[in-house]
Amino acid sequence: MKHVYYFGKKGTEGRKDMKDILGGKGANLAEMANIGVPVPPGFTLTTETCAEYYENEEKISDAAKAEIEENLAKLEEEMDAKLGDAENPLLLSVRSGAAVSMPGMMDTILNLGLNDESVQGLIKKSGNERFAWDSYRRLIQMFGDVVMGVEHHDFEEILDKAKETKGVQFDTELDAEDLKGLVEEYKALVQEKAGRPFPTDVKEQLMMAVDAVFGSWNNDRAINYRRLNDIKGLKGTAVNAQTMVFGNMGETSGTGVCFSRDPSTGENVFYGEYLMNAQGEDVVAGIRTPQPITQLQEVMPEVYEELVAIYKKLEEHYKDMQDMEFTIQNKKLFMLQTRIGKRTAEAAVRMAVEMLEEGLIDEKTAVLRVNPNQLDQLLHPQLDPVAKEKHTTLGKGLPASPGGAVGKVAFTNESAVEMKEAGDKVVLVRNDTSPEDLMGMDAAVGILTAKGGMTSHAAVVARGMGKCCVSGLGDAKVNEASKTLILGGETFTEGDYITLDGTSGEVFKGQIPTKDPELTGNFGKLMELADKFRTMGVRTNAETPRDARQAVKFGAEGIGLCRTEHMFFEGDRIKAVREMIVANDVEGRKKALAKIKPYQKDDFKELFKIMGGKPITIRLLDPPLHEFLPKEEEDIKQMAEETGVTVEDLKSKIESLHEVNPMLGHRGCRLGVTYPEITEMQSEAIFEAAKEVSEEGTLVKPEVMVPLVGNVNELKDQKAIILRVAKEVLGQDSDVKFLIGTMIEVPRAALTADLIAAEAEFFSFGTNDLTQMTLGFSRDDVGKFVPEYVSKGLLEKDPFQVLDQTGVGQLVEMAVKKGRETRPEIKLGIFGEHGGEPSSVEFCYRTGLNYVSCSPFRVPIARLAAAQAVAREQ
Numbered sequence: 089m090k091h092v093y094y095f096g097k098k099g100t101e102g103r104k105d106m107k108d109i110l111g112g113k114g115a116n117l118a119e120m121a122n123i124g125v126p127v128p129p130g131f132t133l134t135t136e137t138c139a140e141y142y143e144n145e146e147k148i149s150d151a152a153k154a155e156i157e158e159n160l161a162k163l164e165e166e167m168d169a170k171l172g173d174a175e176n177p178l179l180l181s182v183r184s185g186a187a188v189s190m191p192g193m194m195d196t197i198l199n200l201g202l203n204d205e206s207v208q209g210l211i212k213k214s215g216n217e218r219f220a221w222d223s224y225r226r227l228i229q230m231f232g233d234v235v236m237g238v239e240h241h242d243f244e245e246i247l248d249k250a251k252e253t254k255g256v257q258f259d260t261e262l263d264a265e266d267l268k269g270l271v272e273e274y275k276a277l278v279q280e281k282a283g284r285p286f287p288t289d290v291k292e293q294l295m296m297a298v299d300a301v302f303g304s305w306n307n308d309r310a311i312n313y314r315r316l317n318d319i320k321g322l323k324g325t326a327v328n329a330q331t332m333v334f335g336n337m338g339e340t341s342g343t344g345v346c347f348s349r350d351p352s353t354g355e356n357v358f359y360g361e362y363l364m365n366a367q368g369e370d371v372v373a374g375i376r377t378p379q380p381i382t383q384l385q386e387v388m389p390e391v392y393e394e395l396v397a398i399y400k401k402l403e404e405h406y407k408d409m410q411d412m413e414f415t416i417q418n419k420k421l422f423m424l425q426t427r428i429g430k431r432t433a434e435a436a437v438r439m440a441v442e443m444l445e446e447g448l449i450d451e452k453t454a455v456l457r458v459n460p461n462q463l464d465q466l467l468h469p470q471l472d473p474v475a476k477e478k479h480t481t482l483g484k485g486l487p488a489s490p491g492g493a494v495g496k497v498a499f500t501n502e503s504a505v506e507m508k509e510a511g512d513k514v515v516l517v518r519n520d521t522s523p524e525d526l527m528g529m530d531a532a533v534g535i536l537t538a539k540g541g542m543t544s545h546a547a548v549v550a551r552g553m554g555k556c557c558v559s560g561l562g563d564a565k566v567n568e569a570s571k572t573l574i575l576g577g578e579t580f581t582e583g584d585y586i587t588l589d590g591t592s593g594e595v596f597k598g599q600i601p602t603k604d605p606e607l608t609g610n611f612g613k614l615m616e617l618a619d620k621f622r623t624m625g626v627r628t629n630a631e632t633p634r635d636a637r638q639a640v641k642f643g644a645e646g647i648g649l650c651r652t653e654h655m656f657f658e659g660d661r662i663k664a665v666r667e668m669i670v671a672n673d674v675e676g677r678k679k680a681l682a683k684i685k686p687y688q689k690d691d692f693k694e695l696f697k698i699m700g701g702k703p704i705t706i707r708l709l710d711p712p713l714h715e716f717l718p719k720e721e722e723d724i725k726q727m728a729e730e731t732g733v734t735v736e737d738l739k740s741k742i743e744s745l746h747e748v749n750p751m752l753g754h755r756g757c758r759l760g761v762t763y764p765e766i767t768e769m770q771s772e773a774i775f776e777a778a779k780e781v782s783e784e785g786t787l788v789k790p791e792v793m794v795p796l797v798g799n800v801n802e803l804k805d806q807k808a809i810i811l812r813v814a815k816e817v818l819g820q821d822s823d824v825k826f827l828i829g830t831m832i833e834v835p836r837a838a839l840t841a842d843l844i845a846a847e848a849e850f851f852s853f854g855t856n857d858l859t860q861m862t863l864g865f866s867r868d869d870v871g872k873f874v875p876e877y878v879s880k881g882l883l884e885k886d887p888f889q890v891l892d893q894t895g896v897g898q899l900v901e902m903a904v905k906k907g908r909e910t911r912p913e914i915k916l917g918i919f920g921e922h923g924g925e926p927s928s929v930e931f932c933y934r935t936g937l938n939y940v941s942c943s944p945f946r947v948p949i950a951r952l953a954a955a956q957a958v959a960r961e962q
């Protein structure tokens with residue numbers, strides 16, 4: 089096994105497509121070296137070496153050590169300098185980098201190779217005493233923190249004290265003597281806290297650093313990040329040892345972060361930040377506020393031009409937006425990293441569309457470029473601009489991640505999580521965030537930080553999570569200890585409402601209403617492109633006119649599920665429904681049903697009109713009847729009065745409807761079989777509505793769906809009623825064409841789909857119930873154990889969110905096959921949570937379904953996912 093890959097003038101061994109073993113950073117460093125971008129030379133230890141480390145009781149193997157030595161010698165030769173040399177020392181950075189980027193997850197060690205001798209060499213070589221001591225104290229600090237477990241905070245305390253004693257604000261104001269003093273204090277701190285001295289043997293430094301990076305692969309932060317971002321199946325992290333270049337050599341040196349396009353809006357402009365006389369993470373740490381990249385054009389025009397040429401070259405080479413890190417050492421530019429940049433959904437969509445228009449990528453690439461789940465961000469509300477006008481802005485920070493967020497202020501991760509669990513929307517307010525804050529950020533709907541730029545930790549992570557974020561709001565006085573925020577003359581304490589506009593950076597007091605999004609501009613273009621690829625239909629689950637209209641705007645091609653019971657709850661209807669339930673005989677029920685019918689009919693008429701010729705699958709009454717009855721004493725009394733029965737009688741009726749296991753009880757078509765008058769009334773409402781709307785000139789396509797069929801005889805029974813009513817209402821040669829079909833949601837229905845297809849003109853897979861009954865997991869009780877199943881790895885995903893393709897999927901496949909054997913033209917669809925979940929949508933495509941149906945806001949997601957399923961096959 090090859091453990092180490094070299095990059096530099098002495099031969100670059102890696103390539104960009106070797107992420108798996110070199111990690112993203114290592115593969116891209118090699119690639120940059122290959123295409124002539126200035127990169128400090130170095131070598132990469134593979135992710136396989138990390139895996140080996142874990143197999144080898146967390147020890148670096150001798151073979152790996154030997155290859156490190158070999159490559160170090162090669163590097164020393166190329167650089168004409170030696171690690172630890174007292175005259176001409178080589179310094180290294182030791183950086184982690186897995187195949188998937190995990191920002192801030194594993195720390196980098198800079199200036200490795202310094203000790204009391206080589207620091208003298210660095211002074212001689214650079215002629216800059218201050219710089220050399222600054223580099224040394226940074227090494228002890230980083231090494232002490234990352235490798236030896238001394239708290240970062242303890243070092244900062246010493247540094248703060250030094251600044252205070254001197255009466256200065258920034259570390260750049262400390263001179264060589266001060267820094268030399270710091271080195272001594274830091275060393276003493278390491279000795280005290282770690283119980284051993286800072287290692288002066290430079291090779292030991294290197295091996296300890298590599299060991300620490302490998303070790304960090306399994307620290308809590310990294311594990312947490314992988315869990316939150318659903319990153320699985322990686323071998324480990326790679327380690328990059330790279331020649332140091334110095335951004336902290338004075339005012340002609342600096343370091344920065346830049347993007348080939350704006351990662352927040354997607355606009356095709358050069359974007360980024362830099363700091364002069366700074367090193368490493370100074371830019372993103374939010375201690376000093378960085379300058380916008382365009383400023384560099386004035387400060388160092390030549391370097392700026394070179395950087396522009398490089399970013400263009402890299403974007404052209406990778407054919408995607410690049411997120412780059414660079415360092416300028418005495419006016420000489422070096423690239424330290426490039427990767428595909430994270431982006432907001434808005435930016436992802438805009439870049440996909442514009443790169444296609446520019447001819448940088450083709451249509452298939454454009455369709456595959458946007459993660460369907462990410463679209464969710466765009467389908468979230470924005471602040472209502474009219475309402476916003478009426479509020480005065482308390483302050484304006486950086487628009488770090490777009491969208492609107494309204495919530496209660498929380499100052500700590502603990503309270504953010506607690507408040508979320510109590511059902512509140514939370515805005516996390518901090519001075520700045522670090523990887524320790526992931527849980528709090530995850531719980532929040534929005535994040536506000538006083539410090540940090542557009543590339544601060546908070547900004548990057550919020551964009552990744554698709555959460556609204558305002559960063560760098562300098563006017564905000566955040567006191568995390570006393571839990572207060574003072575802004576624009578207002579004081580907020582935990583629990584107070586605040587509103588963020590991540591699109592503009594503004595912050596408001598109280599709650600501003602939000603507005604639904606629209607499919608216009610680039611989003612609209614992307615959807616059109618998706619529809620060019622897509623072969624599977626996308627419908628929506630809707631029963632209210634509002635949902636139906638929204639879904640049509642989002643491109644729904646029909647309603648895949650109209651749940652009639654939802655129509656029973658509104659206003660006065662529930663009274664008639666209850667009257668029907670408590671009725672003691674058929675006559676009583678019919679009387680009550682007659683009151684419900686006009687409502688149902690009107691609902692259907694409106695839906696038919698809105699959908700204008702698009703099919704609507706109407707499901708007959710499905711839930712157990714007791715769901716419509718009151719539970720509280722008060723309500724029971726009131727209902728007794730309204731229906732004219734005694735409280736005693738009503739209670740005994742409720743008692744009699746009680747079921748031990750209502751989900752497997754008297755519901756679905758079992759209601760229609762035992763109370764045929766319900767099916768009759770619903771059929772009348774459907775066909776009368778269809779007839780009237782059709783006569784007004786609107787095409788109607790009702791599809792009547794019988795729920796919970798497990799035996800073809802149930803469907804036969806219900807179908808007879810529906811057909812009889814249809815004939816009565818529509819007469820002989822009606823224009824109204826309708827279908828009768830069933831849901832496949834009971835495992836037996838899937839097993840006997842060939843028999844059922846003899847009666848059913850369509851199948852619609854109700855994968856919520858099918859999952860429930862196949863796994864034997866009560867959908868309403870899974871909260872008690874499924875999360876633990878997932879965290880213990882017994883289940884990869886919650887099967888109610890992501891279709892269990894291995895198990896439930898087999899039933900779907902079987903039903904599709906058997907159904908088509910009996911009736912080749914049978915229409916097949918799916919609805920439920922899975923209808924709008926990308927991996928499940930892809931499964932539906934592969935299985936050969938005709939359409940998926942999902943909630944209105946997921947329609948665009950399903951359209952894109954359905955297009956990607958096709959594109960991926962090409």
Ligand code: ADP
Pocket residue numbers: 128180181182183184190191192193194196198330331332333334335343367368369413415424425
């Ligand atoms: P991350 O994974 O957090 O991006 P990096 O490995 O990129 O960590 O290192 C963090 C920072 O350290 C870089 O942005 C860069 O500024 C600095 N750095 C890394 N390697 C070098 C180097 N060879 N010379 C100078 N600075 C470096």
Ligand code: MG
Pocket residue numbers: 191192193194195196369
């Ligand atoms: Mg880092």
Ligand code: MG
Pocket residue numbers: 413425
């Ligand atoms: Mg980096």
